Amino acid sequence: MTHNDNAEDILAIAATWKAAGEDVAIATVVETWGSSPRPAGSRLAITKSGKLAGSVSGGCIEGAVADAARQSMASGAPQLLDFGISDERAWEVGLSCGGKVKVFVEPLS
Amino acid sequence: MKGATLARLQAERAAKRPAVLLTRLSDGAQMLWPGDDMPEALVEASKAALGSEEAGNVTLGDETWFIHPHNPPLRIIVVGAVHIAQAMAPMAAPLGFAMVVVDPRRAFASEERLPGVTLSTDWPDEAMAALAPDARTAVVTLTHDPKLDDPALDAALKSEAFYIGALGSRRTHAKRVARLTELGHNAEAMGRIHAPVGLNIEAITAPEIALSIMAEIVAARRGAALGAVRPIPGVAA
Numbered sequence: 001m002t003h004n005d006n007a008e009d010i011l012a013i014a015a016t017w018k019a020a021g022e023d024v025a026i027a028t029v030v031e032t033w034g035s036s037p038r039p040a041g042s043r044l045a046i047t048k049s050g051k052l053a054g055s056v057s058g059g060c061i062e063g064a065v066a067d068a069a070r071q072s073m074a075s076g077a078p079q080l081l082d083f084g085i086s087d088e089r090a091w092e093v094g095l096s097c098g099g100k101v102k103v104f105v106e107p108l109s
Numbered sequence: 110m111k112g113a114t115l116a117r118l119q120a121e122r123a124a125k126r127p128a129v130l131l132t133r134l135s136d137g138a139q140m141l142w143p144g145d146d147m148p149e150a151l152v153e154a155s156k157a158a159l160g161s162e163e164a165g166n167v168t169l170g171d172e173t174w175f176i177h178p179h180n181p182p183l184r185i186i187v188v189g190a191v192h193i194a195q196a197m198a199p200m201a202a203p204l205g206f207a208m209v210v211v212d213p214r215r216a217f218a219s220e221e222r223l224p225g226v227t228l229s230t231d232w233p234d235e236a237m238a239a240l241a242p243d244a245r246t247a248v249v250t251l252t253h254d255p256k257l258d259d260p261a262l263d264a265a266l267k268s269e270a271f272y273i274g275a276l277g278s279r280r281t282h283a284k285r286v287a288r289l290t291e292l293g294h295n296a297e298a299m300g301r302i303h304a305p306v307g308l309n310i311e312a313i314t315a316p317e318i319a320l321s322i323m324a325e326i327v328a329a330r331r332g333a334a335l336g337a338v339r340p341i342p343g344v345a346a
Contacts, residue, residue, distance in 0.1 A: 011122075014114055024112055030134065030175045031166055041164030041177050078137035104175060106110050106137045 012046040012053035014108055022050035024108040025069035029056045033084070034099040048073050056103050057083075068105050078106040118179065119260050125181040128157035132175040134166070145340065151176070182207040186240055186260040188233050189251035190217035192278070196319035197249075204327060211236040211261065212252070233257055237264035247272035247326045249306060249314050253281070259288055266298045272329040274306035274322060308335070 010026070018024045026045040037058035044054045044062060046069040056065055061083050068079050084100025114130075118141060121128035129142040131151060140147050142155040151174060154167040158178040167174050183206045187194045190212035201208040202225075209227045211345040212218035218228045237260070242248055248265035249272075252257035259276060263272045266289070275285060282304040289299065306326070307321030328335055 011119060015112075015119060020110065028132075028175070028177070030132075030164070040175075057222070062139060080134050104132065104134060104137075107130075108110050108115065109112060 005029055008054060010045050013053040016106050017045065017047050017051065022051070022075045024104075025072050025105055026108055027056050027065045027069060027103050027105045029101055030104045031102040032099060033101075037099070038101075046070070057101060061101070061103070063077040065105060072105050072107045076107055076109070078104060081106050085098075110137075110139060114141065117141055117144070122179055122181070127159050127181060128179045129158055130177040130179065131155065132177065134173045134175055140197070158296075182246065183330065184209060184240075184242070184246045184262075184301045186211060186237070186242060186246060186248045186255055186265075187251060188212065188236075189276075190214070190219070190223055191229070191251050191313040193251050193318050193322070194267050195222060197279045197318040197323060198223055200319060200323045204323060205248070206326075209240060211240075213257070231259070234260035236262060237261055237268075242268040242270040242272055244269040246270045247274070247329070249276075249322060249326075251306075253277060255285070255288060259285070259292075262289060262302065263292055263294070266294050266301065272303065273301050274303040274325065275305060276306050276318075279305065303329075 014024050014026055027046065029038055029040050029042040032040055042054070042056050042060055044052060044056045044065060048053055048064050048070060049081045052062065052066065055062060065081065068081055072079055081103045083103065110170065118128055131140045131142065131147065142152060146171060151167065154176045158164065158176045158301060159180060162178060164175065164177045167176055185201055185206045185208045187197060187208060188211045190199065190210045194210050198208055207227070209229060210218060210223055211229045211231065211233055213232050215230055218230050220228065231239065242265060244265050246268070248261060248270045250261050251259050253276065262273065262275060275282065286299050288345055298340055303325060306325070307318060308325045310321045312318045314319045
């Protein structure tokens with residue numbers, strides 16, 4: 001696991017949810033600037049039914065990422081999301097830590 | 110991510126083999142290294158990512174690929190299923206370490222005393238040969254018994270273990286150094302052994318000693334420069 005920063009195996013959880021018949025998406029931090037709380041490689045697994053495992057921030061952007069994940073599950077297309085203080089959305093979602101982060105969201109097919 | 114790609118990646122991880130997941134950010138296309146054919150630049154980026162353990166982006170022409178390394182877990186081999194090992198066990202997993210406890214004394218090495226920990230009741234020389242410590246392994250001896258500790262230290266010193274620690278006082282350690290020297294280990298090898306084991310936090314209880322050992326292992330893994338004492342605010346030197 002990258003950085004071994006978390007004992008939780010997010011991919012295993014995602015696979016288990018998928019096997020149980022859930023719609024699942026995986027979000028991964030792919031780039032960070034400044035004081036982002038989670039390093040590149042950090043993952044969040046999301047189900048359409050609302051389950052979350054892992055994290056891509058200190059909790060500030062998980063809600064917005066989950067919304068995007070549900071879009072990706074519906075469309076089947078991945079998305080590259082940008083969060084940061086230069087971005088209007090960052091204020092909406094409250095990335096108050098002053099960092100910037102790019103998150104890749106992909107449905108598990 | 111395709112289910113098949115996820116299954117392949119999980120199989121590599123389950124087999125404790127290093128693997129890199131490469132994702133093209135424009136469309137989500139994915140490859141695994143080793144395994145899939147890819148341009149040399151991406152192979153090099155994959156190897157570099159496994160070495161640095163850092164995920165990041167590489168641009169190839171007008172394509173950006175996210176290079177995500179998955180190294181096998183770090184390991185801690187503890188010799189001696191003693192009270193300190195019991196206190197280390199619940200700290201190891203959250204810090205990213207798989208812990209193995211070696212103790213041929215079956216009364217100590219029991220599932221009951223160490224739930225969820227991989228146990229070996231082989232003699233330490235045999236156990237170490239089977240476990241084959243590598244550069245992602247820490248070895249800690251806790252038994253105080255040269256019959257058990259010395260063979261483990263001997264094997265650890267012959268390996269690339271990134272951390273070797275041995276419980277015992279300075280006097281105990283001096284005797285240990287003499288014995289290991291007789292086995293053919295030189296002064297440089299002796300310098301690899303952290304003894305007395307653990308950061309000096311004036312630990313007394315088993316959980317405190319476990320904390321000091323785990324902190325020293327993390328410091329070794331992260332390459333922290335230790336030794337400088339931080340001044341305590343408000344206390345005159």
